[in-house]
Amino acid sequence: MAMTPIIRIQREDFDLSAEIAALTAGRSDIGAVVSFAGLCRDEGGRLKALELEHYPGMAEAEIARVAEEAARRWPLSGLVAVHRHGLVAPGEQIVLVIAASAHRRAAFEAAEFLMDYLKTRAPFWKREHLVDGTTGGWVEAKAEDDAAAQRWD
Amino acid sequence: MAMTPIIRIQREDFDLSAEIAALTAGRSDIGAVVSFAGLCRDEGGRLKALELEHYPGMAEAEIARVAEEAARRWPLSGLVAVHRHGLVAPGEQIVLVIAASAHRRAAFEAAEFLMDYLKTRAPFWKREHLVDGTTGGWVEAKAEDDAAAQRWD
């Protein structure tokens, strides 16, 4: 596998165009670039921010394992996964996945696979901070996310 | 359907980040933005450029019909389709699709649906211009593209 996935856990925001440019610069064998950006919703005006806790070290390692699995399954030219931690306000970006390939199907599938697995396997936890000034509860895991990940088994 | 798809056929390149920003600006109900960028490959160094011919009027109308169908099938917050015509060099962008939704599954599926249908229904034709200075043939339609579109029937 010549392709080395780019994986970062960071507090700062990310720039989708810059990440894609880094992936495709100087190449003319890439036919398809699929990106996913996960944004913070305000949940109908209830939410002031999401707090993202993560397990440093394991977060990177687990995403790297998922990325390697994606690279084994699909012929990819490039793969990026960036996940923020700390406080994220509604409208802001939380997570980014980019998959590049010669053909679109591989890029779409790899990006969706990476997101489904990242949701259920990467050690991140969300807590809600509410507009009324209180700290809400920890977001509960969704059965539909487990089901989404199991599609790929 | 409050959502109005943005559809453009143009000779100029497009800016993915600007398109996403226009879609998400001032909103906090969007949780997922999936983008697809189709790039021109050099086909192992053989290709100097792709020439894209289209049917003005029908191209816009057909993509609009596909976009409306996507909006009927998935709860979308926004949809963008931009397709270039004219000469495109290897490494350059040809087509862009963006789908935004509250949840990632809808955004992924709508973007892939739009691309699959755009490939088989939008009146565009590619011709190869070769590095050796000759004009190659018209690109032949692929059975796999028809199969991809038929998945959604």
Next chain:
Amino acid sequence: MTQAPTQARTVKLVYFAWVRERIGVSEETVAPPAGTETIADLVRWLKTRDEGYEAAFENEAIVRAAIDHHHVKPDAVITGAREIAFFPPMTGG
């Protein structure tokens, strides 16, 4: 009583990609003979015009048609059409 003069029905045709190249023009207005009801009828008549049309519609099954910017099948009725297009399978995206 005098018979109303037969008004030749005309329609604009547009061609794309290798269909356009084989026919040699990108658009034209034609007056198909009476009895030309469907896309298939129109193609049959066009093929009699010269060898360019014959080459373009050599494999009729592969050439696609649109009436007024909508994809149609060979049995589509052309009555009332303002613009009929013929083109190869699409390869955009």
Next chain:
Amino acid sequence: MTQAPTQARTVKLVYFAWVRERIGVSEETVAPPAGTETIADLVRWLKTRDEGYEAAFENEAIVRAAIDHHHVKPDAVITGAREIAFFPPMTGG
């Protein structure tokens, strides 16, 4: 012959999200008793320590574990582990 002194086996534990909140610390080094072979054994022992642990592992089936940054099941053997983590189901992405 003298018997070798029993060296207490110690392991670093780390906790996240509401598991961390209920236990009250984010990490600690503990010396589980002899016979603590698996994650399930370790959880059983931790629950005896105080009501914070008991609350954290109230529903054992829901708490996830990792050994040295790898997800593991309750029957995973902890021998040789440098760092064991406990946390709720993940909600990133």
